Amino acid sequence: MKQGGNKLARGILLASLVTLAACATTVQSGEGKTALKAGDPNLKHWLLPDTPPYPEDNKPTAERVALGKQLFFDPRLSRNGNMSCASCHSPMFGWSDGLPTARGHNGMLLGRASPTVINTAYNSIQMWDGRKKDLEDQAIGPMEASVEMNTDFNQMFRFLNNSKGYKAAFEKAYPGEGITKQSIARAIASYERTIISNDSPFDRWIKGDEKAMTEQQVRGFKIFKDPAKGNCAICHSAPNFTDDGFHNLGLASSAGEDADPGRFAHKPIKILKGAFKTPTLRDVSLTAPYFHDGSAKTLMDVVEHYAMGGIVKEHLSPNIRKLDLTRQDKEDLVAFMEALTTEHEPVVLPVLPLD
């Protein structure tokens, strides 16, 4: 960064800012004026990259993904041998569990809903409270948690190191690295990066297939984006329908001193009391019930919650306010969210090593 005091430098700077401002206005007004046409270049920022980002030291390979898939579905990694990652993140329930809040070790009722794995590969921060930075960081967490898989790591490493099948799979995936928490986490993360939703009717409509969404769904998209109507895109933003941000939604469960602090437990800033990470809406029709506490059974319940501007106002996100939506608007919004689901290939379960 240079420092100087001349008028020329200031002039260049101001000119740059004016240019930047003009560009931003053009883009915004371009999108605002658009009658939401399929294939409009101004809407292309809603498309996800074909492949998600990955860390330089964990490039996905077929061997890593295959090993990760075995580990993801293997209940023998848990202390009791009866819980795998897929117990709470099952492809049968949109990579969640269909429950309001999760069940953990010995069936213990947990405080938060199981978030979907879908498109977590695109997230810049993981978990409802953001306490994990990436998928590698997150993957071992449920094994370490006494209320979740409650893994006995001595027992688990003994099991994996005595398994010819796993030993060979680890050697192929991570040659010379051995079986460690790190190689387990990297393999699971590599598999999770294949759990992607980016070919929904919405995506095809954005690419130009005007028949991919119904007229009602297009109306729903307009309401979704419109700050004066649904105002949904303010947090469920392009392209993964999340801002990777944290918001208190004013849910009934956020009242009282013993309410779940959410993000505040990790960043003690006032606005983060009872704030949770914005989930993706891709494949959202597969992942009911909704919200971090599972309190909304249907997408219409979710829309109704936002329409009333939340229930508990203390610490409510300033982005949330009472919305002026007709019944038709609400139905259009739900129809739009249903257009965000990709028709996936059936998930083929892995054969797990027996020795």
Place this chain on the structure above:
Amino acid sequence: MNCTRTLLSAAAGALLFVGVADAAEYEVVQKNKTFSVKELTIKAGDTVKFTNEDEFFHNVFSLSDLKTFDLGSYPKGEYKSITFDKAGKVEVECAIHPSMLMTINVE
């Protein structure tokens, strides 16, 4: 004595305004969920003004050992300012959008 310093960055982010008694005021803009500069070097006693130019609320806080503050959350067009009195490094974040990070080096 009034002092004016101009600061030109590649990101066109930090601006200088007129300060008082050798103290300067810098502006950092919050736009597209980023701070306009990743790093800013200022003198002890200088002030930094954080302006929100996004359509949604932003927050500004720091939990750094050198200086802990929470400027709260505010919408587009509004700003909050804070003066940095001691030399050292301050990590500044937006609580709502954790990918928004910047460092202020106070000399």
